[in-house]
Amino acid sequence: MRNLLGVNPQVLALALARMSESVGNSFLIVVLPLFIASEFVTGATFGLTEVFITGLVLSIFGFVNSPLQPFTGRLSDRTGRRKIYVLFGLVLIAVASFAYSLASTYWHLIVLRVFQGVAGAFIIPTTVALVNDLATDENRGGNMGTYNTFRLVGFGVGPIAAGGVVAAGPYSIPLGATTLSITGFDAAFYFAASTATLAFVLVLGLIRDPDIEPSEPEGSALDSFQVFDRTGTQLFDPVFALGIVSFFMAVGIAVFATLGDIVNTELNQGPEMFGLQFAAFVLAQIFLQAPIGRATDFYGRKAFIVAGTILLVPTTLVQGLVPDLALAGMSDSWVMFAARFLQGVAGAMVFAPALALAGDIAPDGESGSTLSVLTMAFGFGVAAGPLLSGILVAWGFVVPFAFAAALAGIGVVVVLTQVDEVNAPRRAVPLVGKVT
Structure with missing residues (x-):
């Protein structure tokens, strides 16, 4: 199979697999809160409110998989194998997604979400490492951008379809002389399991481990997590600095997620418009990740990261100011949509x-x-x-966005002072208005 615009065919196959898995996983973001609020889930709440449990169930995926990723990433380096860990993670995702249909108490949901967090720890770093191994210095940006584009398509499609699948239930399936009835929730969980299964089949059949030598890095996985620059020329290790910027960017994206009711009240809009605003960030990412990644292969990485981090500051802050802007001829809701889209442009550049x-x-x-x-x-x-x-909004609508914008501002300084280009750009960045 011939490379498409410099993208490795196996990266395309891996991207399709992650897109499939992401559709099912993002389904759960919409389905689980509805499931928790339904009569199908009962039992002790451990003295916590249902709203808090809902937030815990959704957040625990990230809090479980994130600290495990250095260990699973190191494990794949030591063995020189990536594919087996991706497959193992997809099996866990599929089994846990199906098991939601058997859950009936809050602690069932928490345990299953922990399992999915462990699965994510095996899938996320190993798939990104696979993309890196399959790419070259000349096309790494384009491969990373394409991979992220497909993944985000899956993440964006899932929530759009999830509510409809639940609402259309129960489903009647003829089985000979009898008819099987399936609730909308069960159908959603079965669908999430099937998308993970499809991803498993794609990885099993189309992906092979690249020819890399197993590494034997000294110490534990945490020893590879270098905070300070080992050369002594800068304060922070450049990879750690890039991690700081990635964390600040993710915070800026995510502060919007839990403010749905408040945003709708402030802007006098319905939940459909909030969903569109939430999706605007993903939409920009889908359009721009691949071309921006490809451009970094020619013009270098740092300039785009700096520009994107700078753009994160105003596009994050303005979201908190939208109710007070009152721009003539433009509704506040569409100003928020534009701000979220431009924030997505910034995220694609980072x-x-x-x-x-x-x-x-x-x-x-x-x-x-x-x-x-x-x-x-x-x-x-x-x-x-x-x-x-959720904590900062108590001091005012603008406060969470101002805090996230301030973090992005710190990120600008970190990138400018702590990160250097590794490979010389093949082309100079064009200067607008340059006099020759």
């Missing part, structure tokens, strides 16, 4: 280029350990953002 740059830095055979720093940081940011916004 994450895939940062992964590509970390891949440039990674020693041979250690991409699992190296890239897990960024994927772990992003996972922690996605998990921490909603919790931070």
